Amino acid sequence: MLEINGGVKGTGHWYDHVEVGMGGPTSPVGRNQNAGTANGSNLVLVFPGPVPSVKSVEIKRMLAGVLDFEKHSASAQYVDTLPEPVKKAIKEQKAIPGMDKDQVMLALGKPQNKSRETKPDRIQL
Numbered sequence: 666m667l668e669i670n671g672g673v674k675g676t677g678h679w680y681d682h683v684e685v686g687m688g689g690p691t692s693p694v695g696r697n698q699n700a701g702t703a704n705g706s707n708l709v710l711v712f713p714g715p716v717p718s719v720k721s722v723e724i725k726r727m728l729a730g731v732l733d734f735e736k737h738s739a740s741a742q743y744v745d746t747l748p749e750p751v752k753k754a755i756k757e758q759k760a761i762p763g764m765d766k767d768q769v770m771l772a773l774g775k776p777q778n779k780s781r782e783t784k785p786d787r788i789q790l
Contacts, residue, residue, distance in 0.1 A: 667728075670705030708732075740771060 710727060725734050744752055747768070754761045755772045
């Protein structure tokens with residue numbers, strides 16, 4: 666049996682027990698609204714007869730239809746959801762009109778430096 670996120674036991678999280686206060690009574694940071702409910706899952710592999718000697722690679726192969734064990738980058742998954750012109754611009758490392766700030770950052774990277782200029786005849790907000 667494999668327990669994912671604590672299984673179906675209905676246990677809480679560590680942050681359900683954190684409290685913050687200053688100069689008076691403390692109050693919980695997170696309130697577990699679903700106390701006692703399950704947050705995870707159990708997966709059970711059933712073998713006909715005694716459990717054979719198996720390696721982790723074989724277990725992964727058995728669970729391939731249910732779980733994905735490949736590493737995926739969050740940014741790569743995000744790029745896959747974008748329109749084709751934006752994907753192309755990010756791959757070519759250039760900005761195009763219509764891209765939001767996050768998409769431009771993916772395409773061009775973080776700036777090496779930032780500067781702010783003010784002119785005496787303008788009020789900067």
